[in-house]
Amino acid sequence: MQLTLEGAVQQALSTNPQLDVAQGRIENAKGVRVQAGLGPNPRLALQSEDMRAWQEQPRSFANDTENYAYIGQTFEVAGKRARRVDVASAGVHRAEYERELLKRQLRARVSAAYWNAAGAARTRDLLRENLRTYEEDVNYSGNRVQQGVMAETDLMRVQLERDRVRMQLMTAERDAEQAIVELYRAMGKSEFPPTTLTDSLASPRAVVLPDLARVLEVRPEMQIAREAVTEAESNIRLQHADAKPDPEAFLGYKRNLGLDTVYAAVQVDLPFRNRNQGNIAAAQAQLHIAQANLRTTEAGVKADLASAERAYQDERKLLQTLPDTQARAEEAERLARAAFREGGIPLLRLLDAERYRIDLETQYSRALVDLQQSIVNLEYAGSEEAGK
Numbered sequence: 412m413q414l415t416l417e418g419a420v421q422q423a424l425s426t427n428p429q430l431d432v433a434q435g436r437i438e439n440a441k442g443v444r445v446q447a448g449l450g451p452n453p454r455l456a457l458q459s460e461d462m463r464a465w466q467e468q469p470r471s472f473a474n475d476t477e478n479y480a481y482i483g484q485t486f487e488v489a490g491k492r493a494r495r496v497d498v499a500s501a502g503v504h505r506a507e508y509e510r511e512l513l514k515r516q517l518r519a520r521v522s523a524a525y526w527n528a529a530g531a532a533r534t535r536d537l538l539r540e541n542l543r544t545y546e547e548d549v550n551y552s553g554n555r556v557q558q559g560v561m562a563e564t565d566l567m568r569v570q571l572e573r574d575r576v577r578m579q580l581m582t583a584e585r586d587a588e589q590a591i592v593e594l595y596r597a598m599g600k601s602e603f604p605p606t607t608l609t610d611s612l613a614s615p616r617a618v619v620l621p622d623l624a625r626v627l628e629v630r631p632e633m634q635i636a637r638e639a640v641t642e643a644e645s646n647i648r649l650q651h652a653d654a655k656p657d658p659e660a661f662l663g664y665k666r667n668l669g670l671d672t673v674y675a676a677v678q679v680d681l682p683f684r685n686r687n688q689g690n691i692a693a694a695q696a697q698l699h700i701a702q703a704n705l706r707t708t709e710a711g712v713k714a715d716l717a718s719a720e721r722a723y724q725d726e727r728k729l730l731q732t733l734p735d736t737q738a739r740a741e742e743a744e745r746l747a748r749a750a751f752r753e754g755g756i757p758l759l760r761l762l763d764a765e766r767y768r769i770d771l772e773t774q775y776s777r778a779l780v781d782l783q784q785s786i787v788n789l790e791y792a793g794s795e796e797a798g799k
């Protein structure tokens with residue numbers, strides 16, 4: 412089957428179970444927010460007192476006992492409900508940003524695996540071409556040996572070079588197959604069919620260097636860290652509100668010794684010892700931690716962006732010089748082969764020229780992979796979705 416980079420990314424984003432887990436966390440956080448906004452339920456109390464089973468007959472339950480039926484309601488003060496909702500809302504936002512971060516990580520991971528697999532396939536194909544060249548050299552040298560114009564030891568040298576490239580090709584074929592498996596693993600797949608990657612490794616897309624201020628604004632890591640600070644600040648306000656006791660009012664009916672009366676009461680805790688001071692201190696410490704994490708995250712984002720920009724620029728400079736060197740190596744090999752067949756140079760000179768050209772081809776292929784990877788890293792470090 413054929414697979415484009417964007418197709419691989421979209422498959423990963425549509426079927427990867429990690430995103431289902433992240434969506435589940437969002438739904439869980441939303442449920443917590445709904446629960447945080449609910450007020451306390453009223454309480455119904457039914458009560459009877461002074462029931463004396465040993466009382467002599469005749470006795471009347473309604474006239475000889477005290478009976479109550481009343482409703483109690485707790486009234487939250489200091490905006491506790493709104494404070495709880497603020498904390499829970501920050502949790503929802505953080506879960507949403509965590510899902511966006513996971514999507515970016517998946518896109519970057521799949522993109523990196525795609526270009527790594529494309530590079531492995533390119534190396535495999537180059538070695539196949541080189542092996543065909545060496546097969547031609549072996550056939551040509553074999554004919555020369557039969558004609559008596561070439562030493563058999565020179566033929567053995569060519570055969571050894573051919574066998575060396577053949578072993579390299581076997582390793583490259585294994586690496587290419589393994590790279591496809593790793594690509595599908597990054598996509599969250601459990602099946603690994605033979606695949607042809609259609610996006611060109613040698614045609615890197617244009618990249619605009621990201622603006623640092625924009626990056627610090629939209630990177631999910633920064634948004635997660637800021638939401639953690641917001642959540643910690645909201646929790647401090649909630650803990651201060653929880654320090655204020657909530658009164659509970661009761662109103663109902665009382666029948667006392669045959670008389671119908673109204674029952675009313677108010678109950679409130681007296682905050683003499685427990686003023687929620689422990690939770691307040693813990694919330695303040697959590698705020699300091701969240702603020703420190705925000706500063707750490709900001710420093711990490713700046714470092715990631717600077718490193719990605721430098722790597723991208725360095726890879727571009729390297730690729731600007733390699734094609735000319737590679738062209739000279741190909742021309743040197745062509746001239747060496749022509750001179751060898753005319754008897755102008757020894758076999759070792761030709762073999763050196765071939766090895767040098769193969770090394771440059773491999774280096775150029777690796778440089779193309781590194782450039783594509785640097786683009787993925789730069790887009791991930793920046794404000795755009797990696798690989799998009």
